[in-house]
Structures are given as C-alpha cells and as structure tokens.
Amino acid sequence: MRAVTWQGRRDVRVEEVPDPRIQQPNDAIVKVTSSGLCGSDLHLYETLKPFMGQGDVLGHEPMGIVEEVGPEAGDLRVGDRVVLPFQICCGHCWMCDQGLYTQCETTQVREQGMGAALFGFSKLYGEVPGGQAEYLRVPQAQFMPIKVPEGPADERFLFLSDVLPTAWQSVAYADVPKDGTLLVLGLGPIGDMATRIALHQGFRVIAVDLVPERLARATAAGAEVIDLRAVDDVAEEVRSRTNGRGADSVVDAVGMEAHGSPVAAFGQVVFGALPRRVSAAVMAKVGLDRMTAIYTAIDAVRRGGTISLIGVYGGQSDPMPMLTMFDKQIQLRMGQANVKRWVDDIMPLLVDDADPLGTETFATHRVPLSEAPTAYEKFQKKQDGTVKVVFKP
Ligand SMILES: NC(=O)c1ccc[n+]([C@@H]2O[C@H](COP(=O)([O-])OP(=O)(O)OC[C@H]3O[C@@H](n4cnc5c(N)ncnc54)[C@H](O)[C@@H]3O)[C@@H](O)[C@H]2O)c1
Ligand SMILES: [Zn+2]
Numbered sequence: 001m002r003a004v005t006w007q008g009r010r011d012v013r014v015e016e017v018p019d020p021r022i023q024q025p026n027d028a029i030v031k032v033t034s035s036g037l038c039g040s041d042l043h044l045y046e047t048l049k050p051f052m053g054q055g056d057v058l059g060h061e062p063m064g065i066v067e068e069v070g071p072e073a074g075d076l077r078v079g080d081r082v083v084l085p086f087q088i089c090c091g092h093c094w095m096c097d098q099g100l101y102t103q104c105e106t107t108q109v110r111e112q113g114m115g116a117a118l119f120g121f122s123k124l125y126g127e128v129p130g131g132q133a134e135y136l137r138v139p140q141a142q143f144m145p146i147k148v149p150e151g152p153a154d155e156r157f158l159f160l161s162d163v164l165p166t167a168w169q170s171v172a173y174a175d176v177p178k179d180g181t182l183l184v185l186g187l188g189p190i191g192d193m194a195t196r197i198a199l200h201q202g203f204r205v206i207a208v209d210l211v212p213e214r215l216a217r218a219t220a221a222g223a224e225v226i227d228l229r230a231v232d233d234v235a236e237e238v239r240s241r242t243n244g245r246g247a248d249s250v251v252d253a254v255g256m257e258a259h260g261s262p263v264a265a266f267g268q269v270v271f272g273a274l275p276r277r278v279s280a281a282v283m284a285k286v287g288l289d290r291m292t293a294i295y296t297a298i299d300a301v302r303r304g305g306t307i308s309l310i311g312v313y314g315g316q317s318d319p320m321p322m323l324t325m326f327d328k329q330i331q332l333r334m335g336q337a338n339v340k341r342w343v344d345d346i347m348p349l350l351v352d353d354a355d356p357l358g359t360e361t362f363a364t365h366r367v368p369l370s371e372a373p374t375a376y377e378k379f380q381k382k383q384d385g386t387v388k389v390v391f392k393p
C-alpha cells in the first residue's frame with residue numbers, strides 16, 4: 001500500500017510499504033477514507049527528529065471502513081464506518097476506567113516512560129504505524145473504533161479522532177466560569193475548534209494568532225481577536241479588555257512550535273546537528289520548548305484563573321515562572337486529549353443537521369496522499385490559506 005513516511009527533518013515521502021496484517025486476535029484492519037494532518041505532525045516534521053525512525057508511517061487522525069477483523073474484535077464488523085482515536089487504549093484497565101485513555105496501562109510505552117501509545121507518533125509513543133496511508137492496523141479493536149452513521153460526509157465525523165475531543169477537553173479543563181472570558185492562544189485547527197466550542201457554550205472568547213486567514217475564521221465564528229503582530233504585549237491588551245484583571249481562563253493551543261523565541265529556535269538547529277543518540281538524550285533533559293505562548297498565558301490569565309495547556313510541550317527542565325504562577329494562584333491543567341471520554345458529549349452536535357461547529361467546512365484542503373510533501377510544507381509555512389488538510393487515500 002501507499003503511505004506517508006518520515007524520512008528526515010522536513011522530509012516526508014509517499015512510499016510503498018507492506019500492507020498491514022492482523023497480528024493480535026483483537027486487531028482490525030481499516031481501509032482509510034480520510035486522514036487529517038495535524039499541528040502535532042509538525043513536531044515530528046520539525047523538532048522531534050531524534051525520536052523518529054526513517055520510514056515511520058505518519059498520521060493519527062484516520063477514519064474509514066473496517067476491512068478485516070480478528071476473532072476477538074468484539075462487535076466490530078467488516079463494513080462498519082469508524083473513526084479511530086489518535087491514542088491506542090484498551091477500555092478496561094484502571095486508567096481507562098477513569099476516562100484517562102491517554103494513560104492506558106495496557107498500551108503505555110513504559111520503556112520510554114510515556115503514556116498510551118499513539119498512532120504514527122515517534123518512538124516516544126511506541127512507533128505504531130499511522131493512518132496517513134491506504135490501510136491501518138487497529139489494535140484494541142474491541143474498544144477503540146468509534147462507529148459513526150452512514151450518510152453525512154467523512155468530515156462530519158473525522159475530527160472525532162483528535163481535533164474535536166482535544167478542543168473540547170481544552171475548554172473543559174479551562175473551567176471557564178459562567179459569563180466568563182476565555183483567551184485562546186493559537187488559531188490552528190485546535191484553537192479554532194476550541195473557539196467554536198467555547199462560543200457554542202456561551203462564553204466570551206478572545207483569540208490570538210498572527211496569520212490573517214486564521215484570525216478571520218475566528219472572527220467569523222464570533223470571537224474577538226488580537227493580531228499578535230499588531231500589539232506589543234498580548235497580556236496587556238487582554239487586561240485592557242477585561243477590566244484590568246486578565247482572562248478568567250486561557251487555552252494555550254500553540255505548543256512548542258511557537259513563534260517568538262529565537263533562542264530556542266537556535267537551540268533546535270544546534271541539537272539537530274548533534275549525533276542522533278546524543279541529541280535524543282540532551283533534548284529530553286534540557287527541553288527545547290519555545291515557551292512564548294505559555295508565558296503569555298501566565299501573564300494574561302487573571303489571578304485565581306485557570307490555564308489549560310493543550311499545545312504540546314516536549315522538554316524536561318523548562319524554566320517556568322514559578323514565583324508568579326504560585327503568587328497568582330493559577331490552576332494549570334494539561335495533557336493529551338482523552339478522546340473517548342468526550343465522544344458522547346460531542347456526537348449530538350455532529351448528527352445535528354445544522355452542523356453547529358461547522359465540521360463539514362472546517363478543512364481548507366482535501367488532497368490525495370501523493371500531495372503529502374507539499375501539504376506538510378504549506379501547512380508548516382501557513383501558505384495558501386492552509387489551516388486543515390484532509391488526505392483522501
Ligand atoms: N493535547 C492534545 O491532545 C493535542 C492534540 C492535537 C494537537 N495538539 C497540539 O496543539 C497545538 C496546536 O495544534 P494545531 O493542529 O492547531 O496546529 P498549528 O501548528 O496549526 O497551530 C498553532 C497556531 O499557533 C499560532 N502561533 C504561533 N505562535 C504563537 C504565539 N506566540 N501566540 C499565539 N499564536 C501563536 C500559529 O500561527 C498557529 O496558527 C500543537 O502543539 C499540537 O501538537 C495537542
Ligand atoms: Zn492530531
């Protein structure tokens with residue numbers, strides 16, 4: 001089959017790879033019909049080189065049709081239309097019982113000290129072949145697949161794999177008080193969808209980015225926006241719009257590819273030049289996160305407010321302004337989204353004919369797998385109005 005493979009920093013290629021096969025009795029094989037490209041893929045594309053294997057199949061936002069099932073795949077049937085969560089989870093361990101599917105004790109990548117395995121997401125997360133491919137092996141198929149109804153276009157349901165539950169969790173964790181103001185940093189797919197969800201839930205949203213068409217999408221959804229390029233100090237601007245206090249809650253949907261810290265960007269280039277084994281160790285310890293967005297969040301949140309980190313940070317010893325965080329009595333929540341924890345909350349909005357979250361028009365680009373190299377590049381450089389790419393294998 002054909003699949004999008006990682007070959008090096010900023011180098012993905014579509015290659016022929018062996019068809020996936022059933023390996024465990026609770027596996028299934030899915031023929032992929034749609035597969036998202038995510039800001040998280042950009043960490044693999046740009047930053048996480050030391051943890052990648054050449055030829056790794058990328059992608060963690062797939063949906064499709066069940067092609068084959070193992071004997072222990074529960075009630076999953078050939079022909080079912082399913083969305084796959086980006087994390088691999090069993091549904092019956094202690095963590096899964098708590099709804100903490102990204103911490104699944106059956107699939108935790110213990111040798112790396114990490115949580116649940118993820119599709120297409122480096123050695124840190126189990127190096128499981130991903131879903132930007134024609135076919136996908138689905139482990140834990142007795143629990144994982146989210147069955148969705150026939151009828152509406154793929155895009156109505158596709159974002160249940162990541163964007164929707166991630167954005168939903170980010171808003172839930174932000175714990176916005178009634179009539180409160182939520183500041184959303186970053187208007188990639190995640191911040192954009194978090195904005196839509198928070199507005200749908202009746203909150204005031206102030207959203208920040210530096211890409212005109214991303215700001216325009218948030219404005220169209222009903223948010224107030226701040227163009228990063230037009231203000232000296234985002235936090236000061238937020239305070240000026242919130243009685244001098246700051247936002248009740250902040251979602252940081254930027255993560256470590258933030259713009260604004262040349263120092264870290266320099267570090268990345270230096271580490272990129274080190275031998276792989278050395279750089280993996282150094283990077284995990286020292287941390288290369290570009291901390292701009294989180295610092296903005298800490299500054300812009302009001303005293304006693306809540307920060308919800310949904311953008312991914314990857315280093316181990318980032319200096320944090322602990323004095324201010326403690327003094328301001330900030331509540332900080334974070335983590336990979338527990339996809340299946342939120343599906344029942346979100347599904348009614350997806351089968352609603354009015355499509356209140358605008359899922360069907362959310363993607364800006366639908367392209368065949370063969371265009372993956374260009375799509376990755378345009379998404380990273382934010383060219384050609386690229387906000388969300390969906391591959392159609
Ligand atoms: N926690 C999870 O489960 C989970 C799931 C999916 C994605 N993510 C993470 O969420 C983050 C966003 O993902 P995405 O798909 O929306 O990708 P993205 O990279 O398109 O979005 C990031 C956005 O932040 C903007 N930005 C950069 N620097 C900024 C700054 N200093 N202030 C404000 N905005 C800034 C960029 O212009 C861009 O629009 C990534 O870190 C991704 O890894 C986390
Ligand atoms: Zn994703």
Ligand SMILES: [Zn+2]
Nearest residue numbers: 090093096104
């Ligand atoms: Zn589990």
